[in-house]
Amino acid sequence: MKTLQLDRIVKQYGDKTAVNEISLSVEAGEIYGLLGANGAGKTTTMRMVLGLIYPDAGQILYNGKPYHKGLEQLFGYLPEERGLYPKVKVSDQVLYLAQLRGMSRSDADKSLKYWLERFQVPENYNKKIEELSKGNQQKIGFIASIVHNPKFIIMDEAFSGLDPVNVELMKETVKELRDNGATILFSTHRMEHVEELCRQTTILKKGQAVLQGTVRDLKAKYPREKVILRTTGEVVGLEQITGVKQIDRTETGYIINIADESAAQHILQQAMSQSTVEHFEVKEPTLNDIFIKAVGGESNA
Amino acid sequence: MRNVWTVIGFSLRTKLMTKAFLMTTAILALIVTIVMNLPFIISLFDEENKAIKVGLVNSSYPAIEKSLEEAFKQKQDDIILVPYENATEEGLLKDVKEGIITGYLKFEAAEQGGEQAFPKVTYHSEEDLDFGLQGDITAVLTVLKTHWIVKDSISEDKKLQLNEPVSFDTKKLKASDSGQLAEEAGEEEPAFKAESFVVTFALLILFFTSIQMTGNMIASEVTQEKSSRVMEILITSVSPLAQMFGKILAMFILGMIQIMAFIAVAVINLLLPHNQEALKGLDLDISKFDPMLVIYGLILYVFGYFLYATLYASVGSIVSRTEDLAQAVLPITFLSLAAFYIGMFSVSTPNSMLVKVTSFIPFFTPTSMLLRIGLGEYQWWEFWLSIVILLLSVLVFGWLAAKIYRTGVLLYGKRPTWKEVRKAMKAYKI
Numbered sequence: 001m002k003t004l005q006l007d008r009i010v011k012q013y014g015d016k017t018a019v020n021e022i023s024l025s026v027e028a029g030e031i032y033g034l035l036g037a038n039g040a041g042k043t044t045t046m047r048m049v050l051g052l053i054y055p056d057a058g059q060i061l062y063n064g065k066p067y068h069k070g071l072e073q074l075f076g077y078l079p080e081e082r083g084l085y086p087k088v089k090v091s092d093q094v095l096y097l098a099q100l101r102g103m104s105r106s107d108a109d110k111s112l113k114y115w116l117e118r119f120q121v122p123e124n125y126n127k128k129i130e131e132l133s134k135g136n137q138q139k140i141g142f143i144a145s146i147v148h149n150p151k152f153i154i155m156d157e158a159f160s161g162l163d164p165v166n167v168e169l170m171k172e173t174v175k176e177l178r179d180n181g182a183t184i185l186f187s188t189h190r191m192e193h194v195e196e197l198c199r200q201t202t203i204l205k206k207g208q209a210v211l212q213g214t215v216r217d218l219k220a221k222y223p224r225e226k227v228i229l230r231t232t233g234e235v236v237g238l239e240q241i242t243g244v245k246q247i248d249r250t251e252t253g254y255i256i257n258i259a260d261e262s263a264a265q266h267i268l269q270q271a272m273s274q275s276t277v278e279h280f281e282v283k284e285p286t287l288n289d290i291f292i293k294a295v296g297g298e299s300n301a
Numbered sequence: 302m303r304n305v306w307t308v309i310g311f312s313l314r315t316k317l318m319t320k321a322f323l324m325t326t327a328i329l330a331l332i333v334t335i336v337m338n339l340p341f342i343i344s345l346f347d348e349e350n351k352a353i354k355v356g357l358v359n360s361s362y363p364a365i366e367k368s369l370e371e372a373f374k375q376k377q378d379d380i381i382l383v384p385y386e387n388a389t390e391e392g393l394l395k396d397v398k399e400g401i402i403t404g405y406l407k408f409e410a411a412e413q414g415g416e417q418a419f420p421k422v423t424y425h426s427e428e429d430l431d432f433g434l435q436g437d438i439t440a441v442l443t444v445l446k447t448h449w450i451v452k453d454s455i456s457e458d459k460k461l462q463l464n465e466p467v468s469f470d471t472k473k474l475k476a477s478d479s480g481q482l483a484e485e486a487g488e489e490e491p492a493f494k495a496e497s498f499v500v501t502f503a504l505l506i507l508f509f510t511s512i513q514m515t516g517n518m519i520a521s522e523v524t525q526e527k528s529s530r531v532m533e534i535l536i537t538s539v540s541p542l543a544q545m546f547g548k549i550l551a552m553f554i555l556g557m558i559q560i561m562a563f564i565a566v567a568v569i570n571l572l573l574p575h576n577q578e579a580l581k582g583l584d585l586d587i588s589k590f591d592p593m594l595v596i597y598g599l600i601l602y603v604f605g606y607f608l609y610a611t612l613y614a615s616v617g618s619i620v621s622r623t624e625d626l627a628q629a630v631l632p633i634t635f636l637s638l639a640a641f642y643i644g645m646f647s648v649s650t651p652n653s654m655l656v657k658v659t660s661f662i663p664f665f666t667p668t669s670m671l672l673r674i675g676l677g678e679y680q681w682w683e684f685w686l687s688i689v690i691l692l693l694s695v696l697v698f699g700w701l702a703a704k705i706y707r708t709g710v711l712l713y714g715k716r717p718t719w720k721e722v723r724k725a726m727k728a729y730k731i
Contacts, residue, residue, distance in 0.1 A: 100538040
């Protein structure tokens with residue numbers, strides 16, 4: 001069932017269109033990825049989903065109904081810039097935010113302690129936010145957004161500022177929340193996270209959805225244009241094969257860009273005739289490649 | 302409503318326990334203590350100077366000197382007259398220098414009228430004589446002069462009458478039902494109502510200090526929430542109205558706690574043995590306090606407080622950095638200063654046109670109307686009309702402030718222009 005539906009929503013700031021006719025839908029137990037360069041409209045879209053700002057046109061449906069009272073308690077929101085009181089103790093503010101979302105103080109306390117334990121930072125319970133490292137602040141922000149078991153989780157750049165170990169930890173958690181049936185909208189400019197976590201994604205460029213669909217479909221749409229070849233000896237004459245655009249020599253072999261997939265077979269034959277092939281792979285495009293293609297060189301994401 | 306309590310609880314807990322708050326409260330309480338004990342502390346250094354000794358140089362007016370001496374002996378005043386017989390100029394100067402006497406009085410023949418006229422009196426000393434003491438001496442001398450001039454031309458009886466002060470009373474006139482002015486029935490009104498004055502003054506100062514203390518706290522709390530982006534989370538979980546009023550109520554309670562602490566400190570100080578005298582000197586009669594004045598005053602105070610608090614909250618939500626806040630709240634600070642000073646400067650003229658007009662302007666009602674009900678004239682409908690106006694403006698400004706609050710918290714960057722705020726406000730429901 002589609003728990004969250006955005007139907008051609010538009011948001012304008014002055015004469016600038018921040019979000020232009022974006023539609024998407026997310027199911028319960030799904031992570032939806034919003035990709036885009038800075039200023040592409042990710043945060044604006046998320047704010048509209050949260051009811052912080054209202055779309056100028058189009059509508060957003062939650063479980064089939066428009067925004068209504070009581071929905072606040074189902075939201076979990078992790079803004080890009082932490083959103084925590086710097087001078088207040090972790091326990092005080094997380095419990096406060098959970099209470100505002102309708103959880104009882106004692107339940108919230110239990111939940112907070114569980115998550116602190118889970119993230120291996122139980123000692124932060126009584127510390128002030130300003131005393132914590134940036135990564136630990138991010139963890140607390142993350143906990144604050146999920147401590148009340150929200151049904152709709154909206155995360156803006158959830159993994160920024162974290163080391164790889166903690167990124168893994170968070171990813172595991174997000175997957176767990178997904179498996180528990182939460183509807184998760186997730187923005188990032190780290191492609192590998194989307195590839196790993198999201199079933200569907202929308203790539204935004206200047207408020208427009210330039211690409212949309214499941215990650216697999218997106219990849220299938222883009223031809224496989226890269227061949228990785230590793231041989232024991234040297235292979236010559238590859239550049240003469242029709243369809244080969246560019247050959248890069250690496251320490252262990254070749255990376256060959258091809259115009260169409262049929263060229264790959266010719267490369268393999270050529271290589272086998274000259275040397276022993278240790279590794280041959282026709283690589284599907286990474287989301288990163290697709291992103292750069294779609295958004296173009298002007299992006300800095 | 303439950304959310305309002307959650308907000309109040311959180312704001313109180315996080316603010317009350319901060320070092321800054323505890324420190325300021327302690328320091329201010331210390332200042333209150335010092336100020337209240339200042340007269341006593343000064344008097345400790347001041348013991349020997351209680352009465353000053355003034356030499357009285359013998360001359361050709363023995364009668365006057367004798368009467369003067371006697372008058373001051375009876376009064377047991379701050380002046381002790383020490384008669385000097387046949388004193389030389391050198392001897393007097395030496396005594397002044399050594400501090401045996403502070404100065405001396407000398408009688409000289411008046412320039413006109415010679416020996417028969419009342420003499421000219423000169424006080425010689427290193428320092429000027431206290432105004433009060435000068436007055437004391439002149440008063441006694443004036444009486445003596447009268448006696449000197451009338452001599453025996455009138456009887457002793459008449460002389461006594463001459464010394465009696467003029468009787469001066471005030472009686473209030475009030476319009477009766479028929480519209481005629483008539484003397485008010487019942488007790489005579491004293492010219493000056495000390496008890497009402499104390500209540501009015503206390504409420505005036507309470508109003509001003511609590512707005513000053515908590516207004517800035519409200520505004521800076523809101524700005525901090527905004528700049529740390531907690532606001533985005535808060536708005537997605539609670540209605541801005543509940544949030545704003547929760548904050549305002551919490552700061553109100555906080556301010557009250559602080560003020561109660563100061564009052565407690567003041568009362569404890571007043572009850573100290575060495576301050577008992579001063580309390581008696583004020584001559585206040587608890588039974589004379591008008592309970593209605595206190596109740597009306599508190600109504601004005603609470604409504605007035607909320608009016609200003611909502612203004613502070615909305616300004617706090619427009620500004621996105623604490624550095625810009627001081628400048629942004631300036632207009633409100635001026636408004637509250639104006640209200641305070643209209644009250645302070647009109648204490649002696651509570652029925653002036655200024656007070657009458659401003660008592661219907663909601664920002665000034667809490668002080669102007671207070672002055673009128675405490676010390677001046679008012680009709681009951683005037684009071685209630687001003688209360689209704691005040692209440693309506695609290696509601697209007699509360700609604701407006703909530704709207705600005707809802708809008709302002711999402712406007713970042715430079716301070717928005719009014720046009721931008723107005724445009725954005727149209728877009729949001731509270």
